[in-house]
Amino acid sequence: MEFHLEDPFASFKEHQNCTVSLLFASESDHMPSPNSLTSTHSHLSLRCEAVSFILQVQFSCNLEPFVTYLAINYLHRFMSRQEIQQGKPWLLRLVAISCLSLASKMKNTPFSVSDIQEQGCVLEAQCVQKMEFLILGALNWRMRSITPFPFLHFFISLSEFIDQALKETLKERASEIIFNAQNEFKILEYKPSTIAACALMSASHELSPAQYSILRDSITSCEYIDEETLSKCFNLIQEMETKESMMDTTTSFLSTETPMSVLEINIKRQRI
Known part of the structure; x- marks a missing residue:
């Protein structure tokens, strides 16, 4: 199964x-x-x-x-x-x-x-x-781990966005942010639900600024979310995304060099 x-x-x-x-x-x-x-x-x-x-x-x-x-x-x-x-x-x-x-x-x-x-x-x-x-x-045989991903559906539904394409785009970008976040040990301090919420907020802030405040208000109104913790986690993810953007710029620069240089920078990114 x-x-x-x-x-x-x-x-x-x-x-x-x-x-x-x-x-x-x-x-x-x-x-x-x-x-x-x-x-x-x-x-x-x-x-x-x-x-x-x-x-x-x-x-x-x-x-x-x-x-x-x-x-x-x-x-x-x-x-x-x-x-x-x-x-x-x-x-x-x-x-x-x-x-x-x-x-x-x-x-x-x-x-x-x-x-x-x-x-x-x-x-x-x-x-x-x-x-x-x-x-x-x-791990007490708890292998069906609860990760941030199932919470993406929940938080998107809270926002009541009508545009289905926007929902899918936000979900895909938020998933990418979550995957990138696994390299940051500080993120381990936060629950999967908080990480999911902040990843969605970060995706919205990046891709659909007009909808960002709507999404944030719907998330902060959720009874399971602590707003102070949410804010700290969101700031951490924003810092991570800034670093990621800088690494992407470096990779783009190295693309004019040898293929091995690009491979080396990709491996360094994974180790961060």
Whole structure:
């Protein structure tokens, strides 16, 4: 049964009547442990290295972004509950590969350890399977993660926009912003619903300024949203988008150089 990242309850008959309130009430169970957000620099460095590796695998194996988003969600949640020793890069890559393997299974996407042998990471399938069980246990088998994506539908519906094309455009741009945000560790402080709301607001601010105030008012009036937290998250996403725009400008400049230069800047973008 395929897992729907945009609608985590779609595959379950018993959840057909699931209310929006349950979605909001459950989202914290699919976030990293709050204590891990104040981790040491070395711990954050390990996370950064693991995320960078996952994104490089996505690039080399042409994986769909939803698979890597889910894998990174597993990675952050696992590493917030299980310490990984420094000086063991093979172990860090084993965790990252196992998260990718679990995510691909949830999304019913073909993926095998042999797909990444060219990355210089030779691991036996049995080792990956053992690590998968460790990850499953650490996450209490909560693998149908609640992400920002299902909240996009909810917040767009609150705005009561009539233009269907505008809705789809905002949703697509907001999804792109959410994917970009997975590289920013500060975003882990915010709930998926808050990230979704801010991504939509940022998309509207960029693509449809005339509708921005309408969308923001509808979101801030939602009983599940804290306006102060929303404002902080929105400012963070705006900072991220500014950095992204600067990187795009750099990439455009390098496009006049060699193809390898463009590849190198793309990999650097993924590591940020």
